[in-house]
Amino acid sequence: PTMEALVGAAALATGRPVFLNYTWYQQQTYTGKRSPFITWLRMAATKDGKLLGMETDWSVDHGPYSEFGDLLTLRGAQYIGAGYDIPAIRGEGRTVCTNHAWGAAFRGYGAPESEFPSEVLMDELAEKLGMDPLELRYKNVYRKGSTTPTGQDPEVYSLPEMFDILRPKYKEAVKRAERNSTADIKRGVGISLGVYGSGLDGPDSSQVDVGLNPDGTVTVYSCWEDHGQGADMGTLGTAHEALRPMNLTPDQIHLVMNDTSLAPNAGPAGGSRSQVVTGQATRVACEMLVAAMKKPDGTFRTYAEMEAEKLDLRYEGKWTAPANDCDENGQGNPFCCYMYGVFMSEVAVEVATGKTTVEKMTTVADIGVVNNFLLVDGQIHGGVAQGIGLALSEDYEDIKKHSTMIGAGFPYIKDIPDNMEIIYVETPRPDGPFGASGVGEMPLSAPHAAVINAIYQACGVRIRELPAYPEKVLAGLKG
Structure with a gap:
């Protein structure tokens, strides 16, 4: 630990x-790192681009300790090829103990390792078929009747709409790259598709308490842990919506956050679960309070009236996700809500050095109904920025070389473009609180694949092992 x-x-x-x-x-040396995957992958398709099957083999380098290794390996079965209708899949994954850093959960948890090879291979397949990479993806994304890697029916089918939104921007970007490429600077555009589930696998649950105060205000007692993602605003936004019948203003809703002597167990803040699972528990508790306070004539009891009628002043909201665990073949309904993202990267490659600069990132995101745009903007900008670092510079292989921020390839501010566009497609989730899904993992699920695909479109160099150091790209340019 x-x-x-x-x-x-x-x-x-x-x-x-x-x-x-x-x-x-x-x-750097004591805490866990993302577990590298070594993946062999191939796909079959008809000549007009309809996917027929996929074969996979992945090994998870989990270091010396086994914690979460089995679950991480399961992510390969859930997310390699995610987003596409693939009727036949055969594959095998394994957790491998090594003398590398021990593997730990990190943003995306298995999706960046799983979706990178399948998203790069989709571009390679498009080239072999003579198809545009966007159109090949569009032809195969989830629609009603699709076969997903887990066998689960998606809760929404928004991917065709998301690609339709991106298409004109993609065409403009391709023309811009062609127009602005020179003999010294080659420009290219890459896209990728990212999918991730919101929750811990199976019947994930959470609990939140809500209490009425003597002055008529309400206090929410929640252990929605905050790593800096804005758990307080997620709690406040969800509670405010649930308490709307009482016409409370946000300043009339007080928060007691992460005091385990006062608030019940909400579970970990991981797996993009909190807005869905803890948000639903918040909704349930608030609705219980509203129901208890409501009089037959539709007005609401005061605190004094609640006391006089001996009604409870504090309510326990519990919620469990309607999901089940996957079997040994990765088949099941592990998550009730998913997150979907389509990423587009515009890059410039210096021919003399192989150095890649990301000039713009565009994200089309369906994370359900948005609770707070400022917070989710930050989540997506942050995740995409991490994806650029994952694609181009970050590594942890040599303890002496990689145990400083600079040595580990932490991206500088100049390495992250100011031009980062987000387009939201708000498809309400049936099992999310007021239609919301999660957000945290999706922005790092596949943006790195878009960067790598853009490098190939720019200069014809295909990087299959991350990061895409300048010397790797330069070696490819020299052939």
Whole structure:
């Protein structure tokens, strides 16, 4: 464990609250890293581009410890080829113990490793078929009756609409790249499709409490953990919507966040689960309070009236996702809500050095009904920025070389374009709170594949092992 046992022992020894502050070297060498996948993949299609089948083989380099290795390997079965109607799939994945860094959950958790090879191969397949990469994807994305990797019917079918929205922007970008390419700077455009589920596999559950205060305000007691993603605003936005019949203003809704002596267990903030699972628990608790306070004439009881009638002043909201675990073949209904993203990257490649610069990123996102646009904008910008680092510079193989921020390839601000466009397609989710799905993992599911595909479109160099260091691209240019 990265810190839980250490801070727990320290708290027991001192009898006081404690925290653990790593140096950067300790942070790099002691905490887990994303587990690399080594993947062999091939697809079959008709001459007009209809996918017929896919064969997969993936090995998960999980380092010395087994924690979550089985679940991460399952992600390969769930997400290699995700987004497409593939009627026949045969594959095998395995978790492998190695002397590399131990594998830990990190944003996207299995999707960036799984969707990178299938999204790059879709471009290679399009080239062999003489088809446009966007049109090949459009022909095969989920529609009613499609066969998904898990065998689960998607909860919404918004991918055709998302590609229709991107198509004119893509055509403009391709023309712009052709117009602005020179002998020294080659420009290209790449696209990719990303899919990720919201929740922990199977019947994921959460609990949130809501209480009425003497002054008529409401307090939400929630352990929706906050890594900086805005759990307070997710909680407030969901609660405000659920309490709308009472005409409360946001300042009349108080939050007690992540105090385990006062708030119930909401589960981990991971797997893009919180807005869906903890959001639904928030909704349930608020609706229970509203129902208890409502009089037969449609007005609402006061705090004093609730006390006089001996009605509860605090309500426990519990919610469990209508889902089930996948079997050993990766078949099942693991998530009730998914997130869908279509990414477009515009890059410039210096012929003399092989250095790639991302000039623009466009994301078409369907994360359901948006709770708070400012927060989800930040989530998507942040995830796409991480995808650029994953594509071009980040690595952790050599402890001496890679244990500083610069050595590990952390992207500089100049490496991330200011020009990052987001287009939302708000398709309400039947099982999400007020139609919302999650957002956190989707932005890092596949943007790196769009960058790599753009490099090929720019200069004809296909990178199959990340990151696309300048020397790799230059070696490809030299043939």
